[in-house]
Amino acid sequence: MADHPARAAYTVESLLAVTVRVFNERGYDGTSMEDLSRAAGISKSSIYHHVRGKEELLRLxxxxxxxxxxxxxxxxxxxxxxxxxxxxxxxxxxxxxxxxxxxxxxxxxxxxxxxxxxxxxxxxxxxxxxxxxxxxxxxxxxxxxxxxxxxxxxxxxxxxxxxxxxxxxxxxxxxxxxxxxxxxxxxxxxxxxx
Amino acid sequence: MADHPARAAYTVESLLAVTVRVFNERGYDGTSMEDLSRAAGISKSSIYHHVRGKEELLRLxxxxxxxxxxxxxxxxxxxxxxxxxxxxxxxxxxxxxxxxxxxxxxxxxxxxxxxxxxxxxxxxxxxxxxxxxxxxxxxxxxxxxxxxxxxxxxxxxxxxxxxxxxxxxxxxxxxxxxxxxxxxxxxxxxxxxx
Missing domain, CATH: 1.10.357.10 (Tetracycline Repressor, domain 2)
Structure with a gap:
């Protein structure tokens, strides 16, 4: 874990902060999981490790x-x-x-x-x-x-x-x-x- | 003209009313001239007869x-x-x-x-x-x-x-x-x- 501090530090909390910013900029409908992955700097599968998808992020x-x-x-x-x-x-x-x-x-x-x-x-x-x-x-x-x-x-x-x-x-x-x-x-x- | 009352009646005023409704529904960026033509029920060239394009409609x-x-x-x-x-x-x-x-x-x-x-x-x-x-x-x-x-x-x-x-x-x-x-x-x- 010490080798990947940025990645290891990714929590639902920090993922949410990025998600909300992107949703507010592009609109919920206009945002793809690809957009979120790019904005968060983590892979889509890392995101799916935390949540089931875009709609769960919106709910959170x-x-x-x-x-x-x-x-x-x-x-x-x-x-x-x-x-x-x-x-x-x-x-x-x-x-x-x-x-x-x-x-x-x-x-x-x-x-x-x-x-x-x-x-x-x-x-x-x-x-x-x-x-x-x-x-x-x-x-x-x-x-x-x-x-x-x-x-x-x-x-x-x-x-x-x-x-x-x-x-x-x-x-x-x-x-x-x-x-x-x-x-x-x-x-x-x-x-x-x- | 009496044969095409709806069409003949199209003025900048009535075109604007349709345009504003569509802009408010889809957003200005999300609206194409095609969308406006469909919503107004007139051809794009008829719209271009009144205005230069989408941006002029927004300005009006x-x-x-x-x-x-x-x-x-x-x-x-x-x-x-x-x-x-x-x-x-x-x-x-x-x-x-x-x-x-x-x-x-x-x-x-x-x-x-x-x-x-x-x-x-x-x-x-x-x-x-x-x-x-x-x-x-x-x-x-x-x-x-x-x-x-x-x-x-x-x-x-x-x-x-x-x-x-x-x-x-x-x-x-x-x-x-x-x-x-x-x-x-x-x-x-x-x-x-x-």
Whole structure:
């Protein structure tokens, strides 16, 4: 093993990092196992040693983003307290997860398609959206969110705002640690000075 | 002409409508003149009668979205009054234009690429963003927008929110006429009840 450190070091983790980059560049449909083998600098059979194929790599990659997102919903600040505070926690943490797992969340947000894995990812995204929509509804019912923006629309605008970070945020950008708070302020307090 | 009403009726306008749909479905790079000819139900030479090729169709299509967006900046409510009110007008109208010209704006938002036309479109988008960013800065300077969201970030979040409508809005959806107001309320007043 000491003779081949680079090769020996290849794990599912490092293979996934390369895979996600290539999927985001070329699209999932446009990527072949050949492309992945070339980008990773290892043979296709080495890749097949780790996974059954391209679709399993997609499942692992978007699964990583989904797991990180669903974990948020079980955090103490998301499960106890006033609905509006729980919602704000979820929005802030969703932005944090997006920044921390940028390529994985980017890939998740681009999933459209007909393979079983893509359908599964879309359904898990919808589940997450529904869980957040319930929180929005609870906060509206409690009189903590304005009633003149319909709850379903409010949920969509919240995700629209958070998810738009993938359009321009680049890893290592200055001030990234302030972004989740700024997004939450924007969404809950609005831009107008008081 | 009366013998071939469908064919005689083909104008640049109707050709564009088909083109934009196909570009949005397959991507600009993934669309051939053959695809356009098939989708439009007219021969390639009939298309060449109207335009020089695929890139000119792209220029006409994104030009339509860009013209509609830039027109907003010259409207009376965008040029006179308090900066915050001018900005709110621009945000509301940008949402209106997005809904009215949905396929054209969707195509514009997806432009990434290296042809001269794609570069031109990206540059015009940046110009528009800069014009709005100036308005944001004016409103912050006037104390009308909160100072704890950095102006450049505020501009990005505003566009992120408005542009996210293309992800889920479908033409003819109920309540569409209320969307631009709801987006402006969300962005300027925030979701929290007062």
């Amino acid at each position: 990659a978007v699964g990583r983003a989904l797991d990180a997102l669903f974990t948020i919903l079980d955090e103490p600040d998301a499960t106890a307290g006033r609905p509006v505070d729980r919602l704000e926690h979820v929005v802030r943490r969703t932005a944090e997860v997006l920044l921390a797992e940028l390529p994985y969340v980017t890939l998740l947000l681009r999933v459209r398609g007909n393979t079983a894995t893509e359908q599964w990812a879309l359904e898990r995204r919808r589940d997450f959206d529904h869980r957040v929509a319930e929180l929005v509804q609870d906060a509206v019912t409690a009189g903590q969110l304005r009633a003149d923006v319909e709850p379903r629309l409010a949920t969509r605008l919240l995700f629209g705002t958070v998810n738009s970070l993938v359009e321009w945020y680049r890893p290592g950008q200055r001030g990234a640690e302030h972004l989740p708070d700024a997004v939450a302020r924007f969404a809950f307090e609005g831009l107008r000075a008081r | 299509a994104v030009g339509r979205a860009l013209d509609a967006l830039f027109t907003i900046l010259d409207e009376p409510d965008a040029t006179a009054g308090r900066p915050v009110d001018r900005l709110e007008h621009v945000v509301r109208r940008t949402a209106e234009v997005l809904l009215a010209e949905l396929p054209y704006v969707t195509l514009l938002l997806r432009v990434r690429g290296n042809t001269a036309t794609e570069q031109w479109a990206l540059e015009r988008r940046r110009d528009f963003d800069h014009r709005v960013a100036e308005l944001v800065q004016d409103a912050v300077t006037a104390g009308q927008l909160r100072a704890d969201v950095e102006p450049r970030l505020a501009t990005r979040l505003l566009f992120g929110t408005v542009n996210s409508l293309v992800e889920w809005y479908r033409p003819g959806q109920r309540g569409a006429e209320h969307l631009p107001d709801a987006v402006a309320r969300f962005a300027f007043e925030g979701l929290r009840a007062r």
